[in-house]
Amino acid sequence: MFKYEIILYWSNEDEAFVAEAPELPGCMAHGADQETALENIKDAMRFWIDRARELGRPVPEPKGERLMLA
Incomplete structure (x- = not known):
């Protein structure tokens, strides 16, 4: 499980x-409903991290706190 915001x-x-x-x-994804968008972003995050590692690029550590306020 990813711990990114x-x-x-x-x-x-x-x-x-x-x-x-x-x-x-x-790293973005979309879906017709909230649940689909959340499932798709998990796949996108996994792909993003795997690809960064393949290319030897750094993968940021999750900050574990809220980045922005709406």
Whole structure:
């Protein structure tokens, strides 16, 4: 289980829920409902981390605290 912050919101432009992992730059996913978006971001985070390791790039440690306030 990843311990990175996930931001979940509705996008009128995409007509979908969007989930972002801001500690992993560019790591985003979407879904027709909140549950799907959350499942998809877990897959995206796993891919992001695996790919960064394959390329020898650093993987940030989760901060474990809220990054932003809405």
